[in-house]
Amino acid sequence: MKLYEYSLSGNCYKVRLLLNQLNISFARIEIDILKGESRTPEFLVKNPNGRIPVLEIEPDKFIFESNAIIFYLSEGTKFFPTEQFERAQVMQWLFFEQYSHEPFIATSRFWYMTGKAEEYQEALQQKQAPGYAALGVMEQHLEKHDFFVGDFYTIADIGLFAYTHVAGEGGFDLTRFPAIQTWIDRVKSQPRYISMTQLT
Amino acid sequence: MKLYEYSLSGNCYKVRLLLNQLNISFARIEIDILKGESRTPEFLVKNPNGRIPVLEIEPDKFIFESNAIIFYLSEGTKFFPTEQFERAQVMQWLFFEQYSHEPFIATSRFWYMTGKAEEYQEALQQKQAPGYAALGVMEQHLEKHDFFVGDFYTIADIGLFAYTHVAGEGGFDLTRFPAIQTWIDRVKSQPRYISMTQLT
Numbered sequence: 001m002k003l004y005e006y007s008l009s010g011n012c013y014k015v016r017l018l019l020n021q022l023n024i025s026f027a028r029i030e031i032d033i034l035k036g037e038s039r040t041p042e043f044l045v046k047n048p049n050g051r052i053p054v055l056e057i058e059p060d061k062f063i064f065e066s067n068a069i070i071f072y073l074s075e076g077t078k079f080f081p082t083e084q085f086e087r088a089q090v091m092q093w094l095f096f097e098q099y100s101h102e103p104f105i106a107t108s109r110f111w112y113m114t115g116k117a118e119e120y121q122e123a124l125q126q127k128q129a130p131g132y133a134a135l136g137v138m139e140q141h142l143e144k145h146d147f148f149v150g151d152f153y154t155i156a157d158i159g160l161f162a163y164t165h166v167a168g169e170g171g172f173d174l175t176r177f178p179a180i181q182t183w184i185d186r187v188k189s190q191p192r193y194i195s196m197t198q199l200t
Numbered sequence: 201m202k203l204y205e206y207s208l209s210g211n212c213y214k215v216r217l218l219l220n221q222l223n224i225s226f227a228r229i230e231i232d233i234l235k236g237e238s239r240t241p242e243f244l245v246k247n248p249n250g251r252i253p254v255l256e257i258e259p260d261k262f263i264f265e266s267n268a269i270i271f272y273l274s275e276g277t278k279f280f281p282t283e284q285f286e287r288a289q290v291m292q293w294l295f296f297e298q299y300s301h302e303p304f305i306a307t308s309r310f311w312y313m314t315g316k317a318e319e320y321q322e323a324l325q326q327k328q329a330p331g332y333a334a335l336g337v338m339e340q341h342l343e344k345h346d347f348f349v350g351d352f353y354t355i356a357d358i359g360l361f362a363y364t365h366v367a368g369e370g371g372f373d374l375t376r377f378p379a380i381q382t383w384i385d386r387v388k389s390q391p392r393y394i395s396m397t398q399l400t
């Protein structure tokens with residue numbers, strides 16, 4: 001398998017983390033989105049939407065959208081439940097992540113990491129309330145549960161962990177969320193965990 | 201089953217359409233989001249994120265996020281593929297819908313439908329380019345395929361159809377996209393199709 005990804009991206013880290021936890025070897029190809037490398041004609045064949053990550057599961061057979069990729073990789077493994085309601089709950093949290101969490105927390109972090117915080121000052125301000133609201137929803141769930149679905153680690157945790165554990169880099173104060181902090185440690189203690197900066 | 205929904209919402213329509221196509225009877229409960237009915241303490245028990253639709257599959261057993269709900273309902277039916285790569289492709293298009301399509305096309309339509317177009321004039325303008333980009337990605341796919349995944353109608357089509365076929369109500373000109381228009385007719389000709397205004 002080939003993973004087309006950008007090292008700073010939490011969406012890409014989701015895939016890299018799961019591949020490592022599944023012990024699947026892969027080649028990583030760095031796509032520098034700041035240089036427009038995800039918008040070249042060559043790349044648009046892999047993902048017409050011009051985004052990373054993209055997983056090439058066989059020559060010329062591509063999957064895009066990080067949460068669809070981790071769904072693909074996890075089906076039939078311990079990282080995706082067998083029970084129907086739990087399967088739906090995993091998808092529920094992954095859609096929550098992409099709609100109500102990532103656009104605020106990940107985007108804020110991206111601007112800070114790429115030196116654009118000044119330029120996007122007003123937008124950063126606007127992303128504070130919805131970003132904190134998403135963290136509040138997570139906190140409320142984690143006060144009563146060890147993981148997002150069932151009582152075990154699934155791709156719902158991987159999906160939400162990616163940008164949550166680095167929310168501080170986006171200007172969000174995680175000290176307000178003790179249950180999230182405990183859950184972050186719980187995720188970090190999973191077998192074959194790798195950090196976001198380990199490109200393997 | 202009970203469907204908590206708002207009649208104008210395309211996200212809710214996805215669920216109503218699929219329930220009808222699966223011939224599953226359900227009770228619909230109108231939640232007026234304009235009156236804040238999705239943010240009451242009572243509703244937040246159903247969905248801590250305060251959004252519709254929510255499906256109550258058994259008393260006090262809830263699923264939120266429209267695309268997670270249609271995933272739940274479609275598993276094991278002809279509306280969700282059995283082949284693993286195709287399953288991932290369905291999820292890929294559903295995540296594309298929630299991240300790259302809905303925030304631009306649905307949100308624009310919502311402002312027009314609720315009389316807020318003037319107030320949000322600048323934001324509406326900003327949503328034009330990404331909205332058209334999403335339609336462009338769809339058009340490119342549909343020029344070569346009858347449906348989004350495989351050669352049959354799945355929840356990927358339902359997910360993308362909901363807001364695409366009313367994109368005109370959000371200020372997007374669909375006459376530029378002939379393949380999308382043909383696909384819209386194809387979806388409308390599916391057995392047990394109901395329109396967005398049929399609340400059954």
